[in-house]
Amino acid sequence: MDILFFLIPLALAMSGISVLLFTWAVRSGQFEDLEGPAWRILFDEEEEPTEEKERP
């Protein structure tokens, strides 16, 4: 069962990484609007005329 001394720190490290990712997500404002993205997937994107695509 000595393998535990490797596995547990590994699990903790992964846990730590996920906390860091969570922190990044919160700080970059990804939790500000929780309803918008849910609705956006339902909206159709219109075909944009090619001239508009050249906007800087």
Add this chain to the structure above:
Amino acid sequence: MAEAERRFCCPACELVFQAIHEAGLGTYYRRREQAPGRPAEEPPPGQFAWLDRLEIGERYLAQRPDGTLEASLVLEGLHCAACAWLVERAVGDLEGVEEARVNYATSRLQVRWTREACGLGQVARQVSRVGYRAVPYDPAGQEAARSRDDRDLLLRMGVAGAAAGNTMLLAVALYAGASSDLEEPYRTAFHAVSLALSLPVLFYSATPFFRGAWTGLRHGAFTMDVPIALGILVTFLYSLWATLAGQGEVYFDTMANFVFVLLVGRMLERSARGRVSNAVERLLALRPRSAVRVRAGERQEVSVEELIPGDLVEVVPGCAVPVDGRVREGTAWVDESALTGESAPASRGPGDLVAAGVVNRDGVLLVEALRTGNDTALAQIARRIEEAQVRQAPVQRLADRAARWFVGIVLWLAAGTFVLWLPSGAERAMVVAVAVLIITCPCALALATPLAVSVATGRAASRGILFRGGDVLEAARGLTHVILDKTGTATEGVFELRSVLGDPAGLRVAAALEQRSVHPLARALVGAGLESPPEALDFRAVPGRGVSGRVEGASWALGNLDFLEGAQVEPALRAQAEVAEGQGHTVIWLAREGRVVSAFALADRLRPEAPEVVGWLRSRGLEVLLVSGDRPAPVQAAARALGVEEFHAGVLPQAKEELVRRLQSGGARVAMVGDGVNDAAALAAAEVGIAMARGSDISMEAADVVLLRPGLAPVVETLEIARLALATIQDNLRLSVIYNALAIPAAVSGWVAPLVAAVAMPISSLLVVGNSLRLARRRIEGTPESTEEPVALVPAGGR
């Protein structure tokens, strides 16, 4: 399109409806019940030029490194996701706009554009073109602080959650090893790792509770944070000792879970409150902030803050006068009901004084400013409200009261247990005593209020009732009196024809003349002239006085007596009119070729559901009063119609507040319902102040509850929701007590293994959660209007 005329809640939905029908998918609508919605409000006549002026722009614009400008605008009129989509598309299609994004949760529009190609004014104009309103938003301030706090809470919760999960995993291993001995070094290793995981929880996630407990203790009060902090500390310290001494059980998982669950509860409460604050702030942000200043004959749109005494301001129909001033030119009918409660429109002409906040209904006025900004009567009232709010006693929260005796009892119990177990040795005694402290963890107690508050305010918000804070729910406890304002609250603020005096045929002519008129009394006459009225030629309207024209060959004049310039009136008719006026009606005269033919008695229409609402309130044992700034006659008539015994007329704003305080000093707990500026101080002073969203901004700011739906029925719902929420909080507290009553004997008898504690704690929390969620489903009793359908289609975070 379809057979019947349909009303839509917003232009976006109308577009979508058309699209669906065109695609042949109309059966969708037959299957689905259409929720009644509010028609989109008319945007005020193009007042956006002021936004393009540089100095204004500076305040609201941010410059990005790539040279583009960015701004935030508050949107009004968004009812659903389709609305937000429409605005995004419309603004995004503007020339020069790089990005337009709507935050669905806060109804905020974020726009980015290239400096030369577009401007703030154009964006606002585009939004109003598709049927909504946008107002630039000042990003600094309360909103920013709140979102910082929210992020903070979220991070703390995340850390606690990660720690809780991991310690739970380790704890399972420890439980398994409890029966068949877990050998060293694994046992110590698990203990140590659990300890390490708990450190961030103790020093980061749990700090808000420690701070709160410390603040409370410093002021000598045992708030809810004290038992929480105590529980966390005891649990951690004991487990620390157990790890270092190598004996006993550890409870790190209990502690981490405890903190995590509490933080979730706090987040729920905050997000519910945050949504409501957002909604109210949005309503307030839409105050008219521009005015038209006339200088040397030139009209210029400026922001209201730039006006100084002596400036000449032009006020067009539909707008409110922005300053206290005197009319220089023009006559108009003005609506002072928001300021004074006076229901009938008054006529104002050159030389008359007008106050800021008075709404111009018909006719253009040129007003010379006498007092501006903070000196206006309006601002003074606002200051009074701030003072009233400060003076209000803080609501004694049930949970805080429970917390006080809870801590005492728990400490006594622990001490008693220690003494009880001393014969078995000091160490054993300490272990058992600590187990008592841990298992009586105030988890359920701490969650009792936040959960109920969160569910209740959320449900209320979906029904258009905005509670501005959880403590409002508790303030509604033990209400004895309800004060109703008259104009705009108990009445609709719209005039209707009550009787026709003299020749009844005159009604047709009156309707014919008033077809083209916009002043409030005109609508009543046109509405009452049922058959299609004849045409009026040579129509002339004198704002503030009356109208005249030729109908069916004769010349007619309609207005108040002065307008008719000494037309002949029969004494009998005059007497009848006096009787009507005595009943509180407003009389309008119709003269044919100089001779008065008819007179019309008009009065402010009482809301149809009002008598029923009053009946409901009284059946609950509440005393109902009608208080108004209007003249005695209309107030008495309204009181009689409502079935209210006590009424006060001609009441000034300060007097309204004093009435509230007088009742309170007699031991009464008062709820006040109002909508005008003249109600605001009283709203702030009352235990529960309820304002209508269509009312004035100041009353909304002063109120504890804002009603988005028109009518008085929501008042009933508000009180019911508050009552149910309170009952739920009490239930939760009782559940917590029951849990403790079961857990404590177990602990005292030395029976508490970590497994027992780990299982018992979630159970208590789940019971409280489950009970609070019941609140979301319980039927809310009320007037027949209330159904279980949400009234306004809102995105979950919307108004």
